[in-house]
Amino acid sequence: MIKIIADSTCDLPLDVIEKYDIGMALATIIIDGHTYRDKIDMTANDFFNIIEDLPEPPITSMSSPNEYLNIFNQAVLDGHNQILCICMSSGTSGAYQSAVIAQSYFYEEHPQANVQIHIVDSKCMSHGSGWLTLKSARLKEQGSTFEQLIEFNERYKTRVKHFLSVDDLEHLRRSGRLSNASTFIGKILNIRPIMTMKNSRGAIVAKEKGRKRVLEHYVREFIKRHDPEITDFIIIGYSSDLTYAENLKHKLIRESNFAGEVFIMQMGIAVGTHVGLGGLSMFFVEKDLKTDSFIMNELNELREKKNELLDKIHLK
Numbered sequence: 037m038i039k040i041i042a043d044s045t046c047d048l049p050l051d052v053i054e055k056y057d058i059g060m061a062l063a064t065i066i067i068d069g070h071t072y073r074d075k076i077d078m079t080a081n082d083f084f085n086i087i088e089d090l091p092e093p094p095i096t097s098m099s100s101p102n103e104y105l106n107i108f109n110q111a112v113l114d115g116h117n118q119i120l121c122i123c124m125s126s127g128t129s130g131a132y133q134s135a136v137i138a139q140s141y142f143y144e145e146h147p148q149a150n151v152q153i154h155i156v157d158s159k160c161m162s163h164g165s166g167w168l169t170l171k172s173a174r175l176k177e178q179g180s181t182f183e184q185l186i187e188f189n190e191r192y193k194t195r196v197k198h199f200l201s202v203d204d205l206e207h208l209r210r211s212g213r214l215s216n217a218s219t220f221i222g223k224i225l226n227i228r229p230i231m232t233m234k235n236s237r238g239a240i241v242a243k244e245k246g247r248k249r250v251l252e253h254y255v256r257e258f259i260k261r262h263d264p265e266i267t268d269f270i271i272i273g274y275s276s277d278l279t280y281a282e283n284l285k286h287k288l289i290r291e292s293n294f295a296g297e298v299f300i301m302q303m304g305i306a307v308g309t310h311v312g313l314g315g316l317s318m319f320f321v322e323k324d325l326k327t328d329s330f331i332m333n334e335l336n337e338l339r340e341k342k343n344e345l346l347d348k349i350h351l352k
Contacts, residue, residue, distance in 0.1 A: 039116035043131045044074040046166035056173035061099035063306035083305040084276040098131040104138030118182040119153045127237040162307045163271040200231045203314025266321040269297040275315035
């Protein structure tokens, strides 16, 4: 029997976790010296209601090797002999390393155990690893073997496309993902950076002025990049503004003619610590590893503006 395990930064909602019986290694957050477990002791809404009033940034941490070991042991006690553990990118979190250590602990404690454990370094963040986890759960339900699930994850994990934009640049500055100068200029000009995953870490690939331009960027890039054979569902993530996410969903369906499912899911407290209020994200699978860089996107925008100007001159 196959057991799928993820860490709570995959940000899948509890009803999905329960439906597919997904094991969960819980991230924790420390606020004013008090420790809260993601999804258990504090909900995302509770967190986003207080985030702006906190005197100091919260501290987040992932599950320890012993906590992963307990989850593996429980899965075996429940009758599972094949465990697929999907972790947040090793470039941004210690979850993968904790799971790998726990795997070695397990085989030391149970050298004769007929149990297979495969740890996936998803190279993803938030609903990116959530996309892989949900897809794996669905494939398992459809009858995929353990080997097929491993092959799918290892083949497609670097093609799960991430887009993330934020309203409040201060949280990105605090986490070291944005310089003080860029933060200041961005606030003055109402510029929102758009981030994706590159080399296992978050990287800014575009900057758009205002929410309307952010939505346009997401839909335009989705139409250009998505793999229709693999992307049978999209996950739209949000931190605090559900309407913002719904607007993206409506625009995406209207302009892309995407026929699959579009899920809207809230970011959890661990991811929300670095995103802050007004965060909006989107996740799907690309056709291939398309280049996505800040310089390239800026050049494309300049080219589009040039063509628009030439068209206006021609019309005159």
